[in-house]
Amino acid sequence: MRRRAGLVLLAFAVFFAALSPLLRWYAFPRLAKVPPNQYQEVVLEASPATLLDYTTLKAKEVEKVTIVQTLKGNVEESEKIERSAGRDVVVWDALSYIEGPDGETVSAIPERYIFDAHTQAPVNATGEMVDGDPVRREGIEFKWPFLTERRDYAYFDAQTRTTAPIHYRGTRTFRGLEVYYFEQTVPWTKVPLPKKMPVEGITPEQIARTGMTRWYTTQRMFWVDPVTGAPVNGEEIHREELRDARKMGMSEDTVTAFSGHVKMREDYIEDTVELVKSQRVLVLLLTSYLPWGFLGLGAGLLALALWLEARTRPPRGPTTA
Numbered sequence: 001m002r003r004r005a006g007l008v009l010l011a012f013a014v015f016f017a018a019l020s021p022l023l024r025w026y027a028f029p030r031l032a033k034v035p036p037n038q039y040q041e042v043v044l045e046a047s048p049a050t051l052l053d054y055t056t057l058k059a060k061e062v063e064k065v066t067i068v069q070t071l072k073g074n075v076e077e078s079e080k081i082e083r084s085a086g087r088d089v090v091v092w093d094a095l096s097y098i099e100g101p102d103g104e105t106v107s108a109i110p111e112r113y114i115f116d117a118h119t120q121a122p123v124n125a126t127g128e129m130v131d132g133d134p135v136r137r138e139g140i141e142f143k144w145p146f147l148t149e150r151r152d153y154a155y156f157d158a159q160t161r162t163t164a165p166i167h168y169r170g171t172r173t174f175r176g177l178e179v180y181y182f183e184q185t186v187p188w189t190k191v192p193l194p195k196k197m198p199v200e201g202i203t204p205e206q207i208a209r210t211g212m213t214r215w216y217t218t219q220r221m222f223w224v225d226p227v228t229g230a231p232v233n234g235e236e237i238h239r240e241e242l243r244d245a246r247k248m249g250m251s252e253d254t255v256t257a258f259s260g261h262v263k264m265r266e267d268y269i270e271d272t273v274e275l276v277k278s279q280r281v282l283v284l285l286l287t288s289y290l291p292w293g294f295l296g297l298g299a300g301l302l303a304l305a306l307w308l309e310a311r312t313r314p315p316r317g318p319t320t321a
Helices: 002-031 075-085 204-210 266-312
Strands: 039-053 058-062 065-073 089-099 105-116 153-157 162-174 177-191 213-224 231-243 254-264
Touching: 002 266, 039 231, 039 266, 058 254, 065 254, 075 089, 153 177, 162 213, 177 266, 231 266, 254 266
Parallel strands: none
Antiparallel strands: 039 058, 039 065, 039 254, 065 089, 089 105, 153 162, 162 177, 177 213, 213 231, 231 254
């Protein structure tokens, strides 16, 4: 009976030892994915901020500028792209809506971001765009990969439609979580005028014909949970200017269109941190807790099987001359 029990324990030891790498290297890439129907809303504020008053054509300080950023999963489009891409794809229809202190629209810039559901690498497909302009992304945007590494990543900037490194600046503690801090500075760059202008009846094409141009620079900062790859906080020191502005009747040749330190609103930080804390447990189950637990269980069962085997052997009798 002991020998039979030892063989059963040995079989279970082999099973759990084999299950350990299967969970980490086979199940994890297939189970840890961004859901295609995800919906997320984040509110950011710059308080105070400098904003162009289009009635006087002068920049003035205002109490607050609000930015509402929504990410909505487009399941129908993701299924279409998956059929040709041969992998799980997520399509996010994003919108960055900016309003001034009076609730009036400053700008509204839509995006379509297409990416691999597990790696978060961009998937270039028809429909990928920023503010109606077709783009071909390289690098991540909005979210880092699962199991984020301590290194720089290529990050896509929607304003310039270009990709540049976002630099890893160290490990920090944020609201009880160990996070990786990333930072990127985009130098002054000429960028397109938004399709939706804050003044009714004026189009970007009309402004472009005058020779006036829009320029932008920002320093963006992200605190990223390395397990899920989700940013738990984000900030930008953001500046926009209109140059050659005298051509539009302004008193100065360079006018600030928007300037401010943009931060996530406190209630959205709290909700994001709580959501990430719950989701990171699921990722850790597949990458750490269960693989190492099964490996330890397999080693324990193997030791117990060997101990039972040793006890079933009859004692060796005395040798005769």
